[in-house]
Amino acid sequence: MILGAGPAGVGTALGLRLHNYGGRTVLVEEEATPGGLSGCFGWRGHHVDFGAHRLSHNVPEIVALARRIVGPELHEPKNSQGLYFADRVLRFPPHLAEWLSPALLARLTLFGCGFLFAHIKSSFSADPENFVGAIKRMFGETMAEKLVLPMTAKVWGNPEGFSADFARQRFTVASPVQIITRIFNSKKDMTPPTFFYPEKGFGEIWSRMCEWLELRGAELGFGDRPTKIVVENNRVRRVEFANREAIEEDGLELVSTIPLIELIPLLEGFEVDRQIEDAMAAVRVRSLHVGAFEFDTPGILPTKVVTFPDPAIPFTRIFEQNGFSRESVCEGKTVIVIERTVDKGGADDQRDDQTILDEMEKGLRQFSFMPMDKMSARTMQRKPYAYLVPEDRTTEAMQILNYRMGAITNLHLTGRFSDGEYDNCDYACEKGIFLGAMLSGKISEWDYILRLEANRGRVITG
Numbered sequence: 001m002i003l004g005a006g007p008a009g010v011g012t013a014l015g016l017r018l019h020n021y022g023g024r025t026v027l028v029e030e031e032a033t034p035g036g037l038s039g040c041f042g043w044r045g046h047h048v049d050f051g052a053h054r055l056s057h058n059v060p061e062i063v064a065l066a067r068r069i070v071g072p073e074l075h076e077p078k079n080s081q082g083l084y085f086a087d088r089v090l091r092f093p094p095h096l097a098e099w100l101s102p103a104l105l106a107r108l109t110l111f112g113c114g115f116l117f118a119h120i121k122s123s124f125s126a127d128p129e130n131f132v133g134a135i136k137r138m139f140g141e142t143m144a145e146k147l148v149l150p151m152t153a154k155v156w157g158n159p160e161g162f163s164a165d166f167a168r169q170r171f172t173v174a175s176p177v178q179i180i181t182r183i184f185n186s187k188k189d190m191t192p193p194t195f196f197y198p199e200k201g202f203g204e205i206w207s208r209m210c211e212w213l214e215l216r217g218a219e220l221g222f223g224d225r226p227t228k229i230v231v232e233n234n235r236v237r238r239v240e241f242a243n244r245e246a247i248e249e250d251g252l253e254l255v256s257t258i259p260l261i262e263l264i265p266l267l268e269g270f271e272v273d274r275q276i277e278d279a280m281a282a283v284r285v286r287s288l289h290v291g292a293f294e295f296d297t298p299g300i301l302p303t304k305v306v307t308f309p310d311p312a313i314p315f316t317r318i319f320e321q322n323g324f325s326r327e328s329v330c331e332g333k334t335v336i337v338i339e340r341t342v343d344k345g346g347a348d349d350q351r352d353d354q355t356i357l358d359e360m361e362k363g364l365r366q367f368s369f370m371p372m373d374k375m376s377a378r379t380m381q382r383k384p385y386a387y388l389v390p391e392d393r394t395t396e397a398m399q400i401l402n403y404r405m406g407a408i409t410n411l412h413l414t415g416r417f418s419d420g421e422y423d424n425c426d427y428a429c430e431k432g433i434f435l436g437a438m439l440s441g442k443i444s445e446w447d448y449i450l451r452l453e454a455n456r457g458r459v460i461t462g
């Protein structure tokens, strides 16, 4: 029994089937479609992603699986990123002509000097102990303060309590020598040149995987959620649902990929003591607001994604849905998607959709490259769980909760808000496959632990 059909839940079901698990596999998801954060929503005939998603080359096994299951509809487009800085969109990899303005060159020289100085200084000083120190060490003071820390605050909140490890996992920086080598050897790109993306929006990967699973006998239930989980003698005995019959079977194994702080209140017959209550209260979450704006024109942005570190701009990134796949958006139209993150349940999160959309639209109107007279419709969606705040307090609380849930011997936690690992969708899916392999008896619990450990703290690119 698997709760949640995001990459971790779908991965677990795949892991069971790929390892010839002989028993029954049931996957229950509260939304109407699979994919979770990595999925899509349908709107006016378009397939719109919940935030810009790409399948990277990082886990070749998941790329191979996606190729096999999605087939010829999985394409390999080129990467193209833009950064809105000094009143213009700077393209990455750089287009030198756009970068040649005296004011911009002066700022870049400052960034470059700070960067070189930080790299020289790092050879003589100890490793920084906190996130801000680690970012300044990687990028230099000026670039850290003008670009990276403001961007971090927009995505994850105030970075004061974040760990240095999170900086090292989330940000990679080429050394000065590598950068100079690449400038003079243009064949080596500054960013990975391609990624994988299906025709009908990123969610197509997970819908195809679910079709594949159903054809092989898995039972999938969308639009449903668990309402009670009965625990007896440290084992889950019975799971009750809002819309389907309860599951109570000998040999039941329950895999949960849904937010742990939502799962724990459903447990009956398991004592939630003070330590668990305190840990649940300490978990801080950021929510995602996704705005979609339709335009009567076939293309707008110079790059697929544009990032906005400036705190005065009311979103973190925008992307052109049709820049990822022309087929995901109706002919002749462009859908610009806006991402912004806010503290879950905070004042910003409690505002109504129209107010948030008005603010997003006002933000778009300040850019001369946006043809606002061609805008034909707008909508927004919310994902209440987008990021765990990467602060020590939240990380420790998730570790305590995971440890304490280990007392329920047939409950297995995996996925971003369940085991608390900061994962990309390919890692989440791969971890699910490992879990499926263990539950099918094809790898031992020891091998499973070793595989998780080997992957812990892997660098997230993107």
Ligand SMILES: Cc1cc2nc3c(=O)[nH]c(=O)nc-3n(C[C@H](O)[C@H](O)[C@H](O)COP(=O)(O)OP(=O)(O)OC[C@H]3O[C@@H](n4cnc5c(N)ncnc54)[C@H](O)[C@@H]3O)c2cc1C
Pocket: 003, 004, 005, 006, 007, 008, 009, 028, 029, 030, 031, 034, 035, 036, 037, 038, 050, 051, 052, 053, 054, 055, 056, 224, 225, 226, 257, 258, 259, 262, 288, 339, 385, 386, 387, 414, 415, 416, 417, 423, 424, 425, 426, 427, 428, 462
């Ligand atoms: C803005 C943004 C951009 C990203 N870009 C990329 C990228 O380019 N590439 C990449 O690889 N990764 C990217 N990621 C990360 C990726 O989205 C996650 O790693 C991945 O979706 C995590 O999968 P998961 O299954 O752990 O969680 P989720 O995707 O959150 O899935 C959990 C599932 O559980 C369901 N659920 C929750 N509660 C219940 C309940 N009570 N009952 C039943 N079902 C429930 C949810 O609806 C959801 O379907 C990005 C994330 C964000 C926020």
